[in-house]
Amino acid sequence: MLLNRKELIVKTNFSQYPIQIGNGLRHEIGSKVAHYQNVLIVTDKNVAPLYLDEVKKSFSSQQSVASFILPAGEASKSMEWYSKLLDACIAENLDRKSLIIALGGGVVGDLAGFVAATYMRGIDYVQMPTTLLAHDSSVGGKVAINHPEGKNMIGSFHHPVLVLYDIDMMATLPHQEVRSGYAEIIKEACLDDQELFMKILSIKPGELIENQGFPQHLYKGMAIKASIVEIDEKEYGVRKYLNFGHTLGHAIETELGYGKITHGEAVAVGMLFAMWVSERIYGCSLPIQELKTWMKHQGYPIDDWNELENQALISRMKKDKKALDGMIHMVLLKEIGSPSVQAIDEKALLKHLQDFRSEYLTFES
Amino acid sequence: MLLNRKELIVKTNFSQYPIQIGNGLRHEIGSKVAHYQNVLIVTDKNVAPLYLDEVKKSFSSQQSVASFILPAGEASKSMEWYSKLLDACIAENLDRKSLIIALGGGVVGDLAGFVAATYMRGIDYVQMPTTLLAHDSSVGGKVAINHPEGKNMIGSFHHPVLVLYDIDMMATLPHQEVRSGYAEIIKEACLDDQELFMKILSIKPGELIENQGFPQHLYKGMAIKASIVEIDEKEYGVRKYLNFGHTLGHAIETELGYGKITHGEAVAVGMLFAMWVSERIYGCSLPIQELKTWMKHQGYPIDDWNELENQALISRMKKDKKALDGMIHMVLLKEIGSPSVQAIDEKALLKHLQDFRSEYLTFES
Numbered sequence: 001m002l003l004n005r006k007e008l009i010v011k012t013n014f015s016q017y018p019i020q021i022g023n024g025l026r027h028e029i030g031s032k033v034a035h036y037q038n039v040l041i042v043t044d045k046n047v048a049p050l051y052l053d054e055v056k057k058s059f060s061s062q063q064s065v066a067s068f069i070l071p072a073g074e075a076s077k078s079m080e081w082y083s084k085l086l087d088a089c090i091a092e093n094l095d096r097k098s099l100i101i102a103l104g105g106g107v108v109g110d111l112a113g114f115v116a117a118t119y120m121r122g123i124d125y126v127q128m129p130t131t132l133l134a135h136d137s138s139v140g141g142k143v144a145i146n147h148p149e150g151k152n153m154i155g156s157f158h159h160p161v162l163v164l165y166d167i168d169m170m171a172t173l174p175h176q177e178v179r180s181g182y183a184e185i186i187k188e189a190c191l192d193d194q195e196l197f198m199k200i201l202s203i204k205p206g207e208l209i210e211n212q213g214f215p216q217h218l219y220k221g222m223a224i225k226a227s228i229v230e231i232d233e234k235e236y237g238v239r240k241y242l243n244f245g246h247t248l249g250h251a252i253e254t255e256l257g258y259g260k261i262t263h264g265e266a267v268a269v270g271m272l273f274a275m276w277v278s279e280r281i282y283g284c285s286l287p288i289q290e291l292k293t294w295m296k297h298q299g300y301p302i303d304d305w306n307e308l309e310n311q312a313l314i315s316r317m318k319k320d321k322k323a324l325d326g327m328i329h330m331v332l333l334k335e336i337g338s339p340s341v342q343a344i345d346e347k348a349l350l351k352h353l354q355d356f357r358s359e360y361l362t363f364e365s
Numbered sequence: 366m367l368l369n370r371k372e373l374i375v376k377t378n379f380s381q382y383p384i385q386i387g388n389g390l391r392h393e394i395g396s397k398v399a400h401y402q403n404v405l406i407v408t409d410k411n412v413a414p415l416y417l418d419e420v421k422k423s424f425s426s427q428q429s430v431a432s433f434i435l436p437a438g439e440a441s442k443s444m445e446w447y448s449k450l451l452d453a454c455i456a457e458n459l460d461r462k463s464l465i466i467a468l469g470g471g472v473v474g475d476l477a478g479f480v481a482a483t484y485m486r487g488i489d490y491v492q493m494p495t496t497l498l499a500h501d502s503s504v505g506g507k508v509a510i511n512h513p514e515g516k517n518m519i520g521s522f523h524h525p526v527l528v529l530y531d532i533d534m535m536a537t538l539p540h541q542e543v544r545s546g547y548a549e550i551i552k553e554a555c556l557d558d559q560e561l562f563m564k565i566l567s568i569k570p571g572e573l574i575e576n577q578g579f580p581q582h583l584y585k586g587m588a589i590k591a592s593i594v595e596i597d598e599k600e601y602g603v604r605k606y607l608n609f610g611h612t613l614g615h616a617i618e619t620e621l622g623y624g625k626i627t628h629g630e631a632v633a634v635g636m637l638f639a640m641w642v643s644e645r646i647y648g649c650s651l652p653i654q655e656l657k658t659w660m661k662h663q664g665y666p667i668d669d670w671n672e673l674e675n676q677a678l679i680s681r682m683k684k685d686k687k688a689l690d691g692m693i694h695m696v697l698l699k700e701i702g703s704p705s706v707q708a709i710d711e712k713a714l715l716k717h718l719q720d721f722r723s724e725y726l727t728f729e730s
Contacts, residue, residue: 013378079448090514118483121509121520122599144486149455155486156521234487 006219010139010226012159012233019139019226021219025166026051026128029101030058030065032162033126036099039065040092042085042112043103046072047130050172055103055128066092070108074258077111077145079154085115099124099161105131105177106138106263110152113143117158127160130169132181132209133264135222136188138163140229140239150319151250157234167218170209178208179300180264183245185221186291187271191241192224194336201290205297241339244331245271248353251316252305261304268300276356277349278332281342286333310353314346371584375504375591377524377598384504384591386584390531391416391493394466395423395430397527398491401464404430405457407450407477408468411437412495415537420468420493431457435473439623442476442511444519450480464489464526470496470542471503471628475517478508482523492528497535497546497574498629500587501553503528505594505604515684516615522599532583535574543573544665545629548610550586551656552636556606557589559701566655570662606704609696610636613718616681617670626669633665641721642714643697646707651698675718679711 005022033039039059043052048069059065068088070076094100102112102125109127116125127138144155170178182200189197196217203211225242232239249270253263272295275286295302317328327343334340344352370387398404404424408417413434424430433453435441459465467477467490474492481490492503509520535543547565554562561582568576590607597604614635618628637660640651660667682693692708699705709717 079444079451083444086512086519090512090518118519118521120518121507121522142486147451147455153455153485154451154483156483157486 006215008219008223008226010159010163011230012141015159015161017159017161017163019163019165019222021165021167021215021222023166023168025164026055026169027058029055029126029128029164030060030063032164033099033101034060034063036097036124037063038092038094038098039063039101040089040094040098041065041067041101041103042070042108042115043067044070044072044076044105044108047104047108051103051130051169055101064092070104070111072107074107074146077107079145079147081111082114082145085111086119089115089119094119094123096120096123099126101126101128102138102160103128103130104134105129106134106136109134109138110143110155111145113141113158113160114145114155117143117156122158124161125158127163129163129165131173132170132178132218133184133262135165135181135218136184136225136242138165139222139225141233151254165218165222167215173209175299176262176265176301179268179298180262182208182217182298183264183268183271183300185217187242187244187267188221188224190244190271190333190336191228191339192337193220196220197336201287201294203294203298206299208298240329240341241331244333244339245269245274247317247320247328247330248273248313250320251313252308254316255308255312256305261301265300265302266305268295269302269305272302272360273353273356274330274332276360277330277344277352278334280352280355281332282334282340284334286336310350310357313353314350317349318346371580373584373588373591375524376595377506380524380526382524382526382528384528384530384587386530386532386580386587388531388533390529391420391534392423394420394491394493394529395425395428397529398464398466399425399428401462401489402428403457403459403463404428404466405454405459405463406430406432406466406468407435407473407480408432409435409437409441409470409473412469412473416468416495416534420466429457435469435476437472439472439511442472442509444510444512446476447479447510450476451484454480454484459484459488461485461488464491466491466493467503467525468493468495469499470494471499471501474499474503475508475520476510478506478523478525479510479520482508482521487523489526490523492525494528494530495534496538496542497583498542498549498627500530500546500583501549501590501607503530504587504590506598516619530583530587532580538574540664541627541630541666544633544663545627547573547582547663548629548633548636548665550582552607552609552632553586553589555609555636555698555701556593556704557702558585561585562701566652566659568659568663571664573663605694605706606696609698609704610634610639612682612685612693612695613638613678615685616678617673619681620673620677621670626666630665630667631670633660634667634670637667637725638718638721639695639697641725642695642709642717643699645717645720646697647699647705649699651701675715675722678718679715682714683711 008019102109141159144152147153245267249267253266373384467474506524509517512518610632614632618631
């Protein structure tokens with residue numbers, strides 16, 4: 001079963017940590033963190049019945065291992081669950097040398113990571129992503145909870161000590177979650193790797209994680225993410241590129257209501273829009289049509305946002321925490337592999353959105 | 366009125382920030398942060414009627430300046446007020462380039478600082494201490510809220526961009542708050558400056574902030590704090606020394622119930638105990654008797670903890686977040702100016718506490 005094992009090292013300002021990707025790694029976590037006496041595994045109701053026991057069995061009897069099971073879904077990234085999880089840390093007597101393990105998707109990773117960032121002013125944690133989408137959020141130390149007024153409004157930068165990615169766990173994912181995660185790999189390819197972008201566009205319908213190249217695509221996507229994070233840990237500059245596709249993507253996600261469309265599927269539409277705006281602003285030519293066609297064949301629900309009002313979407317974009325001084329900052333592409341940030345005012349962006357939608361609905365696919 | 370103006374620079378790993386100490390500085394804050402368009406001043410019900418208007422008047426009409434007034438007292442360092450203050454940041458449309466000003470004592474500084482640390486993953490803030498005690502907490506970037514099970518259990522490291530200390534504001538402080546703050550200056554002297562320690566012991570009864578040396582004592586105390594923080598930003602080593610007197614101090618404070626004794630007054634007793642343990646462990650000779658006599662003459666309530674049970678105090682010490690693997694880590698002195706950390710087990714510490722109290726109650730003062 002041990003087909004592929006890859007390791008990346010992320011170098012941060014004060015430390016470095018490995019990202020290990022491979023088959024069956026969930027059975028090895030205990031031995032990899034054997035020096036922690038007190039461990040709290042945070043997971044959710046979807047993941048716990050599938051993998052929690054296997055993960056627990058990997059620990060020795062000398063380690064104290066407790067678990068905390070969250071409700072599944074974005075609603076757990078709340079002040080309420082943040083507070084409850086902190087209570088659990090105290091109830092389990094975690095001290096400054098204890099470890100939190102985030103076993104789950106982005107919601108579990110972001111919440112457990114924010115708790116690790118702030119419990120006793122910061123303790124160690126491990127990211128064990130169980131979704132494809134979380135390949136992105138598990139690297140780079142951005143942790144947060146949501147506020148009713150916006151996603152990730154409350155959070156920190158706090159790097160994990162290890163990212164352990166058992167790709168066997170991807171096999172239990174629903175198709176839409178696989179599509180969601182692959183969209184973020186496409187985003188990473190758009191920022192830095194034309195060859196990867198073309199390889200992904202050659203994946204046949206319905207074969208996203210079945211295609212032979214999958215582990216390599218995942219590895220390359222994470223390597224791109226890691227390299228950007230290393231250069232710009234606190235998002236003063238190039239890290240903003242990682243928001244490619246997220247300006248409209250976040251707005252669609254929030255306007256539809258969380259759970260109606262997956263994050264990556266909303267970002268997929270957002271990338272088409274960002275490419276479309278890029279062509280208008282830079283006069284470049286991008287493979288928008290090819291990407292849209294491929295997405296449609298792969299089952300991306302790229303028309304699910306048709307009912308949303310343009311003005312409502314623009315208002316959401318203005319509330320984004322990347323908005324500054326009333327301007328919306330959008331990541332665009334000069335070509336695949338060459339991103340740039342543009343400040344665009346509200347009126348101009350509304351016009352682009354109107355034009356995109358009238359053209360988008362008619363351009364063939 | 367501009368008698369004394371001093372500036373210290375604190376150099377952190379990524380940045381540096383000034384500490385400005387002097388008379389009348391509250392009238393100048395607006396011009397010092399003129400480049401922030403959107404400012405939220407956080408203060409409390411005691412401070413607001415005294416100084417909020419003066420601080421607000423220092424801003425230009427081009428700056429948007431809002432304020433948020435907390436209830437006075439330790440109870441505001443809670444998850445509830447953390448959440449409410451974050452709501453206010455959103456309601457006031459603070460973005461990543463906005464500024465929070467903490468105008469108040471340690472409670473305001475710790476809470477507003479933790480909000481600044483986590484709102485949008487960190488925005489700028491200024492510390493404007495209005496108490497003498499806050500000279501300590503306003504430097505070094507430790508921010509936190511309390512949990513029902515322990516002080517400062519939830520927090521971050523997040524440095525201010527400026528500490529602005531208008532010592533005129535000390536004039537409105539009650540005597541016990543002055544004693545509380547001077548105790549932390551004594552602590553700083555114990556860690557690094559025998560001369561400062563002796564000078565403080567020569568202050569006549571009732572003349573703590575009236576004595577001519579006060580601004581200089583404050584400046585030197587803050588300089589000691591700043592130099593320790595610079596060496597060890599995240600408390601891996603020497604920063605632990607700043608907990609001198611806090612092992613028993615925190616325990617007394619928590620056992621008596623917050624508000625029954627000030628923080629510094631509890632730390633004063635804790636320093637006597639730490640010196641007493643130091644003599645037993647290192648066989649050194651420390652000016653315990655002189656310090657106790659001086660404290661008594663200055664009105665420190667050093668006997669207010671007589672009713673507390675030894676075992677209850679030890680249990681509190683074990684819950685301290687500095688406790689590790691069941692050992693209590695205590696800062697001791699080999700001599701004034703020469704601190705050291707010792708891990709002491711529960712039983713040994715209980716014996717020391719019993720012996721100290723039986724001797725403490727009888728040694729003359």
